[in-house]
Every structure is written in C-alpha cells, then in structure tokens.
Amino acid sequence: MRATTYRGPYKVRVENKPIPAIEHPNDAIIKVSLAAICGSDLHLYHGMMPDTRVGHTFGHEFVGTVHEVGPSVQNLRPGDRVMVPFNIFCGSCYYCARGLYSNCHNVNAGATAAGAIYGYSHTCGGYDGGQAEFVRVPFADVGPSIIPEWMDEEDALLLTDAVATGYFGAQLGSIVEGDTVIVFGAGAVGLFAAQSAWLMGAGRVIVVDHLEYRLEKARTLAHAETYNFTEYRDIVVEMKRTTDHLGADVAIDAVGAEADGHFIQHVTSAKFKLQGGSPIALNWAIDSVRKGGTISVMGAYGPVQTSIKFGDALNKGLTIRGNQCPVKRQWPRLFEHVRNGYLTPSEIITHRIPLEHIAEGYHTFSGKLDGCIKPIVLPGAS
Known part of the structure; x- marks a missing residue:
C-alpha cells in the first residue's frame, strides 16, 4: 500500500x-x-x-x-x-x-x-x-x-x-446560560469550540488569534467576536477592558504549546521537544478569566511544562480542566x-x-x- x-x-x-x-x-x-x-x-x-x-x-x-x-x-x-x-x-x-x-x-x-x-x-x-x-x-x-x-x-x-475535541473543550468549560467565553486559537478545534459554546448557552463568544483568514472564519462560521492579538500591546488588558474589567467566565485554550517549541530552543539550538513549548495561550487564559472562572485546556502539551502562572490561577480560585477528548x-x-x-x-x-x-x-x-x-x-x- x-x-x-x-x-x-x-x-x-x-x-x-x-x-x-x-x-x-x-x-x-x-x-x-x-x-x-x-x-x-x-x-x-x-x-x-x-x-x-x-x-x-x-x-x-x-x-x-x-x-x-x-x-x-x-x-x-x-x-x-x-x-x-x-x-x-x-x-x-x-x-x-x-x-x-x-x-x-x-x-x-x-x-x-x-x-x-x-x-x-x-x-x-x-x-x-x-x-x-x-x-x-x-x-x-x-x-x-x-x-x-x-x-x-x-x-x-x-x-x-476536530469537532469532538472542540465540543469537549466547551463542555469542560461548564458553560452556563449567558456566559462570556474566550477561545484562544482559531484553528479547526478552536472554531468548533466557539460554535459549541453557543450550543451550550453562551451569551458572548470571543475568538483570539493572529491570522486574519482564521479570524474571518471565526466570524462567518462561529459568529464570534474576533481579536487579532498582534494589534494590541497586551491582549489580556484588552480582554479585561471588553468584559467590564472583570474577565470572561470561561477561557478555552485551543492552542497548547506552540508547535515550533519554546523560544529558548531558537536561542540555544537545543531540542527541548514538546515539553519545552511555550504556554503563552494558557497564561493568557489564566489572566483573562474572572476570579472563580473556568479554564478548559484542549491544546497539546507535553509532560513537563514551564512558566505556567499556577500561583495566579490558585489565588484567583480558578477551575482548570483538561484531557484528551x-x-x-x-x-x-x-x-x-x-x-x-x-x-x-x-x-x-x-x-x-x-x-x-x-x-x-x-x-x-x-x-x-x-x-x-x-x-x-x-x-x-x-
């Protein structure tokens, strides 16, 4: 074959x-x-x-x-x-x-x-x-x-x-009627997560990415508000601003560790493999939800992850849920x-x-x- x-x-x-x-x-x-x-x-x-x-x-x-x-x-x-x-x-x-x-x-x-x-x-x-x-x-x-x-x-x-994982990501967010949901990543899984958030009763769905063609798909397919993070000095500040400075109820990380690996790899030429991937989207999610909010992690991460703001998540009383679908x-x-x-x-x-x-x-x-x-x-x- x-x-x-x-x-x-x-x-x-x-x-x-x-x-x-x-x-x-x-x-x-x-x-x-x-x-x-x-x-x-x-x-x-x-x-x-x-x-x-x-x-x-x-x-x-x-x-x-x-x-x-x-x-x-x-x-x-x-x-x-x-x-x-x-x-x-x-x-x-x-x-x-x-x-x-x-x-x-x-x-x-x-x-x-x-x-x-x-x-x-x-x-x-x-x-x-x-x-x-x-x-x-x-x-x-x-x-x-x-x-x-x-x-x-x-x-x-x-x-x-792709569909099942996006749906599962929204499901792990424990979305209730009227919730504001931010989805980080407008790839296929993120787009399906945004669609699924509406099915679960979300009152507002926001998608964050840096590629305009994917954000356009988020607008037309998932009917979501979109933000290109390259257009803002700090996307977390913008997410707080647009949610009455409280933060979203739910954030879904549909990015995971960047597939190109951690920036240290490019400096040292060392191969840290997936466990060295930079968890930027996860930290944005931690910072962008309100106190007591929920984070759903659907992106791919390795067994060892560095620089996650776990202390902030703890002090904000966040619920973090994730798994392979x-x-x-x-x-x-x-x-x-x-x-x-x-x-x-x-x-x-x-x-x-x-x-x-x-x-x-x-x-x-x-x-x-x-x-x-x-x-x-x-x-x-x-």
Missing part, C-alpha cells in the same frame, strides 16, 4: 509499506477513504514529539470501509462504512467503564499519562495512523462506529477528532447536532490533498499558506 512515512523533522514522504495484517482476533483492517492533517500533527512534523520514529505513519483522523475483520469481531463486517475515533481503547478497563476512553489503561504499556492514539509516535503507543491506504484498528468492536446513512463522509471524518462519548450528541443542521463540520475544510502530495500538504498547513485551516487527505486520488 501507499502510506505517509516520517523521515525526520519537516520531512514526510509517501512510500510503499505492507498492508497491515490482523494481529489479534479483535482487530479490523480498514481501507481508508478519507484522512485529515490535524494541527497536533505539526508537533510530529516539526520533530517536537518525543519518540517519533523514522518510518512511522501519521494520521489520527480517518474514515473508510472495513476490509477484513478478526475472528472475534462481532459488530463489523467487510464492506461496512466506518468512522474511527482517534483514541484507541479497550472498552473494559477502569477508565473505559467510566467513559474516559482517552485514558484507557490497556493500550499503551508503561505509559503513566499518555493514552494510545493512531499515528502519534511511540509515546502514544506506536500505532500506525490513517494517512495511508489501509490501517489496522485494534478493539474493532468498541472503537469504530458505522457511519449513519444520512451523514456525509467528510462530516464523519471531522467528528473523529474521549471521542466516542461525544458522538451521540454530535450526531444529533449534525443531523439537525446545528453543525456542518465539512464547512471548515479548506484543502483536499491527494495522498501522493501529502508532503506539499504538510508544508502548506505548517506554513499557514493559502488560507489553510483544515486539509483532508484523499488516499484514492492522484
């Missing part, structure tokens, strides 16, 4: 790899029809994620058709059209029994924190991802779901991570929102890239070129 492979920082290429085989009776092999490049994939692409090995296939957002199933699989059969959450989970451990699928205890041996994610380095289990023609899906009876007949395949693709837990609500027309996920797609051109796709997305917000990958195109 043809598959994306990592060759080192800023280097991916498409190569021939063996079609994955059934390794366990509960496995399924999926023929990928659509995949996507996620903003968090840029941490891998830039060489910022620990233990990203040469030859690894990226891609944790994908949908496709069941090609083969193991002898123990009961819920799927060849030919079924399925969507696969980015989390790999067993469905039966302590955490899965409580719906915390992203914290599954049985899929990433030896990890103290990270769960398992398709195509996200050996830190997250070493499972190859879906930016390929075929992918192996473990625990096939508990992860994938058959795509409803009425659902567009591109909408289903975005529900495997347990995707499948969000699907029943999201299916209804899509079916009722409250969400049309595919509106966020800006680029459709043949698999063979994925190196150019990563370059475009990484460089914020050509108005790129959400690129999807077409394995069958050339």
Whole structure:
C-alpha cells in the first residue's frame, strides 16, 4: 500500500509499506477513504514529539470501509462504512467503564499519562495512523462506529477528532446560560469550540488569534467576536477592558504549546521537544478569566511544562480542566447536532490533498499558506 512515512523533522514522504495484517482476533483492517492533517500533527512534523520514529505513519483522523475483520469481531463486517475515533481503547478497563476512553489503561504499556492514539509516535503507543491506504484498528468492536446513512463522509471524518475535541473543550468549560467565553486559537478545534459554546448557552463568544483568514472564519462560521492579538500591546488588558474589567467566565485554550517549541530552543539550538513549548495561550487564559472562572485546556502539551502562572490561577480560585477528548462519548450528541443542521463540520475544510502530495500538504498547513485551516487527505486520488 501507499502510506505517509516520517523521515525526520519537516520531512514526510509517501512510500510503499505492507498492508497491515490482523494481529489479534479483535482487530479490523480498514481501507481508508478519507484522512485529515490535524494541527497536533505539526508537533510530529516539526520533530517536537518525543519518540517519533523514522518510518512511522501519521494520521489520527480517518474514515473508510472495513476490509477484513478478526475472528472475534462481532459488530463489523467487510464492506461496512466506518468512522474511527482517534483514541484507541479497550472498552473494559477502569477508565473505559467510566467513559474516559482517552485514558484507557490497556493500550499503551508503561505509559503513566499518555493514552494510545493512531499515528502519534511511540509515546502514544506506536500505532500506525490513517494517512495511508489501509490501517489496522485494534478493539474493532468498541472503537469504530458505522457511519449513519444520512451523514456525509467528510462530516464523519471531522467528528473523529476536530469537532469532538472542540465540543469537549466547551463542555469542560461548564458553560452556563449567558456566559462570556474566550477561545484562544482559531484553528479547526478552536472554531468548533466557539460554535459549541453557543450550543451550550453562551451569551458572548470571543475568538483570539493572529491570522486574519482564521479570524474571518471565526466570524462567518462561529459568529464570534474576533481579536487579532498582534494589534494590541497586551491582549489580556484588552480582554479585561471588553468584559467590564472583570474577565470572561470561561477561557478555552485551543492552542497548547506552540508547535515550533519554546523560544529558548531558537536561542540555544537545543531540542527541548514538546515539553519545552511555550504556554503563552494558557497564561493568557489564566489572566483573562474572572476570579472563580473556568479554564478548559484542549491544546497539546507535553509532560513537563514551564512558566505556567499556577500561583495566579490558585489565588484567583480558578477551575482548570483538561484531557484528551474521549471521542466516542461525544458522538451521540454530535450526531444529533449534525443531523439537525446545528453543525456542518465539512464547512471548515479548506484543502483536499491527494495522498501522493501529502508532503506539499504538510508544508502548506505548517506554513499557514493559502488560507489553510483544515486539509483532508484523499488516499484514492492522484
């Protein structure tokens, strides 16, 4: 098969790899029809994620058709059209029994924190991802779901991570009717978080970013107020000013550690990996919410993070909540929102890239070129 492979920082290429085989009776092999490049994939692409090995296939957002199933699989059969959450989970451990699928205890041996994610380095289990023609899906009876007949395949693709994560970010904010919500970051997840905040009763939604084309999308897609932080001496002061000098009720960090790493890296040429990423957006969130407010963290951070204003968060009495999204837990609500027309996920797609051109796709997305917000990958195109 043809598959994306990592060759080192800023280097991916498409190569021939063996079609994955059934390794366990509960496995399924999926023929990928659509995949996507996620903003968090840029941490891998830039060489910022620990233990990203040469030859690894990226891609944790994908949908496709069941090609083969193991002898123990009961819920799927060849030919079924399925969507696969980015989390790999067993469905039966302590955490899965409580719906915390992203914290599954049985899929990433030896990890103290990270769960398992398709195509996200050996830190997250070493499972190859879906930016390929075929992918192996473990625990096939508990992860994938058959795509409803009425659902567009591109909408289903975005529900495997971006929409679910944005919705989860708003959910973690414990938004109540009339709340003012600030979303830091107008990438795909931030835009969906802004949309979701309205669904949860927000009275005002503000999106902060520095790229005008993304802020325009926030205005048209999420109907949010927008602020370009490069236009203000101090964006926190502006956020306080526009909220009667109290601060917002909820702030959602949809940025995380910058995918280029901490500024010290550029000074010393040292590789601090993702744990050295600068938490600017998180500190802005801490400073921008009112006392007693809530911060939801959806951006990607490494295990060690420096320079977070935890003392300020403590003294302000803030609630900080975060996790990798347990995707499948969000699907029943999201299916209804899509079916009722409250969400049309595919509106966020800006680029459709043949698999063979994925190196150019990563370059475009990484460089914020050509108005790129959400690129999807077409394995069958050339």
